[in-house]
Amino acid sequence: MPMPTSSDAAPLLEARGVTKxxxxxxxxxxxxRGVDLVLHRGEAVSVVGASGAGKSTLLHLLGGIDRPTEGAVVVNGTDLRTLSDRQLAAFRSETVGFIFQFHHLLAEFSALENVMIPGLIAGRSAGPLRVAAAALLGDVG
Structure with a gap:
């Protein structure tokens, strides 16, 4: 049986007519106004544009930090419009990761510890969390 191509698989992230x-x-x-976007697992994109063009706004909507005025953002089959504020907070904590242009690291902790902090706050065990955090840091260099 042939492997599905990225265009055959369900989108990992989809924006449908997103307006803010x-x-x-x-x-x-x-x-x-009316942003449409479909991304599949393994794809990489860059969001570029002039200052004030809405790049950060788009990323905030796609990551569930803010809600669109109109349209839908669907991540891994979950329409973010259907989530309560509490569920959306859990979604952000468990599903989405942001690397901000101006990093927000705590200076008194190492990079590894900074990556581990959200998991520690969520009550995860430090050992497996340390391994996962190191792998994530390895992914971004």
Whole structure:
């Protein structure tokens, strides 16, 4: 039986008609309008654009840090619109990882310890967590 290609497999991440608006008392700022994106496991992408183009906003929506005004973000088959705030927080803790342009590391800890901290807070055992954190650091060099 042939192996499925990435286009045959279910998407790992999908944005469908994602829109993000910010409103104040006098106006609406349309940051993203109708963004569609499909990514499969093993694919790599870069998000590039001018300052203020909405790159960070898009990444925040895809990672569940913020919610779209319209449209859907689906990660591994889970439509993030269906998650409560508590479930969305658990999703971010267990499923998504961010490497920020300006890193947010705690200076008094090593890189390995910084990577381990979310797992330790979640009550995971330090031994296996140390192995997983070292592997993640190896992946990013």
């Amino acid at each position: 608006d910010y409103r104040d008392a006098t106006r609406t700022l349309h940051v993203l």
